Amino acid sequence: MDWTIYLGIAVALALLWRSRQPHLELNKWYYYLRIFSRYKLASILLVAGFLKVFPLYVPEISLSHLNTGYGYFQHWKHLLLSLSAAPAYLVFLGIVEVAAAILLLFRRTAFLGVIFIIPFYGNVFLADLAYEGGDFLVSTYIVLLSLPVFVYDLGRLGRLIYHKAFTQPAAWHLEWNHSRWKKVRVVGKISFAVVFFFVVGFKSYSAFRQQQNLFYPQHKGLEGIVGKYWVKDFVLNGDTIAPSPFENGRWKDVVFERWNTLSIRVNESIVVEEPASRLWPRQDSLRNYEYTQVGDRLYYTFQFSEQDSILTLANRNKHYIAGSYRLQLSQPDSNAVLLRGTNGRGDSLQVLLVDAKKKYLLEEVKKVGRRKVGYKL
Amino acid sequence: MSRVKKIYASNSFKDILLRISLLWIVLLSIPIQQDFYSILLSLSWQYLLIDFYNLGHLSSSFF
Numbered sequence: 365m366d367w368t369i370y371l372g373i374a375v376a377l378a379l380l381w382r383s384r385q386p387h388l389e390l391n392k393w394y395y396y397l398r399i400f401s402r403y404k405l406a407s408i409l410l411v412a413g414f415l416k417v418f419p420l421y422v423p424e425i426s427l428s429h430l431n432t433g434y435g436y437f438q439h440w441k442h443l444l445l446s447l448s449a450a451p452a453y454l455v456f457l458g459i460v461e462v463a464a465a466i467l468l469l470f471r472r473t474a475f476l477g478v479i480f481i482i483p484f485y486g487n488v489f490l491a492d493l494a495y496e497g498g499d500f501l502v503s504t505y506i507v508l509l510s511l512p513v514f515v516y517d518l519g520r521l522g523r524l525i526y527h528k529a530f531t532q533p534a535a536w537h538l539e540w541n542h543s544r545w546k547k548v549r550v551v552g553k554i555s556f557a558v559v560f561f562f563v564v565g566f567k568s569y570s571a572f573r574q575q576q577n578l579f580y581p582q583h584k585g586l587e588g589i590v591g592k593y594w595v596k597d598f599v600l601n602g603d604t605i606a607p608s609p610f611e612n613g614r615w616k617d618v619v620f621e622r623w624n625t626l627s628i629r630v631n632e633s634i635v636v637e638e639p640a641s642r643l644w645p646r647q648d649s650l651r652n653y654e655y656t657q658v659g660d661r662l663y664y665t666f667q668f669s670e671q672d673s674i675l676t677l678a679n680r681n682k683h684y685i686a687g688s689y690r691l692q693l694s695q696p697d698s699n700a701v702l703l704r705g706t707n708g709r710g711d712s713l714q715v716l717l718v719d720a721k722k723k724y725l726l727e728e729v730k731k732v733g734r735r736k737v738g739y740k741l
Numbered sequence: 742m743s744r745v746k747k748i749y750a751s752n753s754f755k756d757i758l759l760r761i762s763l764l765w766i767v768l769l770s771i772p773i774q775q776d777f778y779s780i781l782l783s784l785s786w787q788y789l790l791i792d793f794y795n796l797g798h799l800s801s802s803f804f
Contacts, residue, residue, distance in 0.1 A: 370768045371761075378760035388756055397763045404770055408797040415790060502798050505769060512762065567789050578791055643776065643795045646788045 367501075391536050394516065401512045402468045403556060405481065408506060409465035410560040416458025418572035419451040423579040426654050428619045428627035428661055430724055431592050436660035438636065439495040449726065460484060468513070469557075471537060475517040478510040485510075499642055578644060579653035583624040586668060586693075589701060593618045593717035596700075601711050618717055619661070624668075625654060626677060627661040634659040635683040655680045662687065675703065689713070772799050 382388075415421040422444045429437075429445065437445065447454050460480060467477030485506045492500035517534060524531040540546050571578070595615045598605045605614045609631060616629040639656045648665075655663035662684060664677035673694060679687035691705035691713070701717040748754050772778075777799045784792050 367769065371765055374761050374765035374768055377764050378757060381760055381764075382757065388760070390752065390755055390759060393763065394759055397759065397766065400763075400770075401766065411790075411793045411797050415794060420790065499798070508769070509766065512766070564790070564793060567786075571790060641776075643799070644791045646791055 392538065394512070395536070395538050397512045398471075398474070398516060401509045402471075402474050402477075405477075405506065405509045406465040406468045407556070407560050409461045409468070409481070411564055413458045413461030413465060414564050414568040416454050417462055418568040419454045419458075420568060420571055420576070420578055421454060421458075422448045423577040423653065424448060425726065426580065426625075427591060427621055427724075428625070428654060428663065429658065430726070431617065431619050431627075431629070431722075432658060432660045436634075436658055438657040440497045441657040443491060443495040443497070457484075465560075472533070474513050475521075478514045481510045482507055482514060579651055580621070581623045581625060581648035581651055581665065583648055585622050585624050586620060589620050589695075590622055591620060592720040592722045593620070593701060594720050595715060596718045597714070597716040599714040615715060617720070618715075621654075624648075624666050625663060625680075626666050627655075627663045629661050634662060635681070637681045637683060652680070664689070668693070674705075691715075772796075 412421070425445055425448050434442075461484070464477045464480040464484070467473040467480070485503045489500055489503035489507065491497065492503055520531050520534065523529050540549055543549075576582075594617055595607075598614050600613060605611055607614065607616070612630065612632045614631065616631065618629075619627045621627070636659045637652070637656045639652050645651050663680045664687075665680055666678075667676045668674070669676075673692055675689075675691045675693045677689040677691070679685060681687075686708050688708040689703075689705060691703040694702045694704075696702055696716075699719040699721075701719075703715045703717065704713070706712055777796065780792050780795055780799070
């Protein structure tokens, strides 16, 4: 709808413009439109591309996600998790985007760039629709931006490929040497290359080398307590609750992440939270990747006081905002964790957790290398 | 040549199509959300990648 409104405004402005300036130098203005499209496209592609060349675009699969049933993820999450499990594919996508962006920066190769971009982002558009990504306007906009460059040479491409006729490349270009914008052009080109190529490229490489992620909290988790734990004993208000598919309050298992997140699997069905915005959040408190678009587990952010070993849990899901715990943590032995304290309603709670010592195939494969794993006929 | 083809090939049609395309694409690229300016004003080295990604992807959605 917004796009239609803007089209209406564009038509009105175009008619007004035409009444004021009836004769337009078509070649020159089409050239301006192509310059705008090329550089706008290249800026988007270089950022998105470098985030994939150095695979930061989607984070590694968290332990909680590895301990979540496949059907509990929403479709868009499935796509992100698939990309996460195949970083080489992500790198390939990034190389295509960066290569297309570089081709777009030069007038003579811009057409080759959009030949990459239109099927690439056409496919992204279809993936957005199929996986209910909600960002299909972005891919549509990118394809729209590529059209002025594509249409400019489309006739020549048809003549060459379909009619197999001798075809001269487009010869018209702006004589920048006689233009008052000559100096601005050089400064603009250099600034663009420095910011979007060198700064973004270096920053992505640096983040990759330092194993940063852009989606999970950066605060460290508990020292020596990471992974999946079974709930051996669960005592609520003095009553020991045995494992049962009908008992909603009992925890089934707990996962401690490497950062300050703890997730709990319970019997009750979880009201899934949708991300409020498609923008990537900066601060830990706003990073919602791990708990949005997924059910099965409740995700808590925790603070740990080393002085009195108090673990304070706060539920991240807005539908469970009242869910909180204040628990004292102790380790009866190296494989067990004992949590004692109260929940947000004041009920007393005692939970004994035992390390499940679960091995994850993704990590096991990394130890030996992907090439050494496989089947022999 | 059919009437439609004549119109399509005319400079007058190309002229208005170019003006509309130029204005539409530029209008679509102008970020009008408050988010855009708040990100721009708070750009920092630490969050550069997140900020740049958001800036690139904000410009195509509105209201």
